[in-house]
Amino acid sequence: MLAGAGAAGNAWELGLIAGLSDAGVDLTEADLVVGTSAGSTVAAQITGSTRPTELYAAILAEVPPPPSRGGGAHRRGGSNVSGSNYLEWSDTIIATSENAYDMRRRMGAAALEREAANPSDPTRWRSIVASRLPHHDWPRQRILIAAVDADTGEPVVFDRDSGVDLVDAVAASTSAMTPYRIGEHHYLNGGYRRSENADLAAGYGRVLVLSPFSGRTRMPLEWGMDLASQVAELRAGGSRVETVFPDDRAGDVFGANALDPSAGRARGLRPGPRPRGAARRALGLTGLPPGPRENVRCSLSDRGGAVRCQSRAVHTHPLWRGTTTMSDVVAIMSMSLDGFVAGPDDDVMQVFDWYFASGDVEFTTGGSDPMTFRVSEPSARYLRELTPQLGAVLTGRRTFEVAQGWGGNHAWGPAFVVTHDVPDGWPRPGSTVHFVTDGIERAVRQAKDAAGERSVGVHGADTIQRLLNAGLVDYLQIDLAAVLLGSGVRLFDHIATTPAVLGDPTVIAGVGVTHLRYPVRPAHSS
Helix, strand or coil: CCCHHHHHHHHHHHHHHHHHHCCCCHHHHHEEEEEEHHCCCCCCHCCCCCCCHHHHHHHHHCCCCEEEECCHHHECEEEEHHHHHHHHHHHHHHCCCHHHHHHHHHHHHHHHHHHHHCCCHHHHHHHHHHHHCCCCCCCCCCCEEEEEEEECCEEECCCCCCCHHHHHHHHHCCCCCEEEEEEEEEEHHHHHCCCCHHHHEEEECCCEEEEECCCCCCCCHHCCCHHHHHHHHHHHHHEEEEECHHHHHHCCCCCCCHHHHHHHHHCCCCCCCCCCHHHHHHHHCCCCCCCCCEEEEEEEEECCCCEEEEEEEEEHHHHHHHCCCCCEEEEEEEEEEECEECCCCCCCCHHHHHHHHCCCEEECCCCCCCCEECCCCHHHHHHHHHCCCCCCCCHHHHHHCCCHHHHHHCCCEEEEECCCCCCCCCCCCCCEEEEEEHHHHHHHHHHHHHHHCCCCECCCHHHHHHHHCCCCCCCEEEEEEEECCCCCCCCCCCCCCCCCCCCCCCECCCEEEEEEEEECCCCCCC
C-alpha cells in the first residue's frame, strides 16, 4: 500500500523500496500494489523494468527548480496549487461536510467550479505525469489506483481492465484542486477515497502499508478515513498488517511543503542502513522469498526509528490443507439442508442467516460496499482463510443484478459476469466488474488470468451448474445452513452427468452452518 504525500512522499517511498531492494527484499514482486495520490506514481514506477535503486538515484540527481515565494508550487496549466493554498481550500470543505461522501461531493463541486472559472490545460498535466513514469502501459502485475469521481463524489478504483490508460489513472489520482478529465468524467485525488486505501487489500494474507504522513488524517475520525480504521478492518478480516512511517529525521517535510518537488532532496531522504543479523533472516534475505507459511513482520521501533523484523509461522486452516489454490475454480454457495440456495421468491436470508446471527465475532468484507458479518469463531476462522485464497469472482447476470453490481468492486477481486449483452451504464470507470459475452469457457480463462495464483470463486446456481456440466469446477464449497426451505431455487437442478461422485470432504462445524469442501473428480475418474 503506497499512500500519498506529494513529491516528498514519492521520494521517501522510492528511497525505502530501493533500500530494501538493495538489501535483498523486493517489494516490487507483491501480488497487489495499491497506489494513492503520489503513491500511484510510485506504484506505476516500481512495477516496470526499471529497478527501484535506479528510480531513486534519478530523484537524487534531479536539479531542483527555484522555489516560489509562496513555498513549493505545483503548477497545473496556469493555476497555482501550492501546499498552503491546497490545505486551506480543502480544510474549509472538510470542516463544512457532514460525512465522507458529502466531503467528496463538495470537493468535486468546488474543484469543478474552480476549473470553470480558470480553465487548465489537461494535456500539460498528462505530459508531466507521463514524464515521471518509465513505462506507460499497465503491467501484468495487479495494480489498483484510487481516485474520486468529481462529478458524483463516488470513489473510483482503476486497474488494467478499467479501459483507462495508466498515465491517465495516475494523473487522476494525483490531481489536487484541479479535476482531471478522462472522457466525459472528471477525477480528483485518490486520498479522498480513503487516506491510504488499505481496505483495497482485503483478503490478502500479508499487507504492508507505507504511510509518509504516519497514518495522520485531517478528517473526523468517525468518518473512518484514517489508517487505524483501515488496519482494524483488515485485521478483522484475517490479514496481517504492518505499517511503516518516516522517522524523526524527516522533520516537517511531510507538511504543507510536501508538494514541492525539491522537498525530498532538501532533506536528503535516503534509505536507512541495511538490516543485518536476525532482521536480515526475518526479511528473507537469504535468497528465497518467504513461503506461504512464513509471515515476515516489520515495524518501526518506538525509539530511534530503527526497523524491527521478526518471522512467525502462519497456520493453514484445515479446510485448505492438502489442496492447492493455484488456478482452481471453486463453487461457493450457502445452501439449505434440502438443497435450496434461495426460497420461492428469491429470498436468501434464511440460508445466509449464519453470516449475521451465528456468533459475536465480526468479519468485515472489502470491496466498494463492505459488509460486517457476526459469526461464530469457527466460521470466522473459515472466512479468514477463504478470502485470501480468492483472486477473482465468476457469476451470471442474475446474481450481478441482485447484488446491484457490488457497488462496482467485488470484495474478492475482479468480477466476471457471463451474459448475452452488457447492461446499460456498464462498464463503469473505475469498476472492476467485467462482462463476458462469448461463452462461459472464455469467462473462466479471463477470471483465471485475473486471479493469478489465487482461486476463482463462483456464485450463482445456474453458473455453477453450467461449469459442472462443462467439467470446469475443481472444488465445491458448500456452507450448509441448518434450515429446510421445502421449495425454491435448487443448486443442483440440471446436472447433465449423474451420479457425480465427489472426493472426500473436509468439514468445519460452525453455529447454524456446516462448512463443506469437496474435490470434484473428473468424469472419467472412478
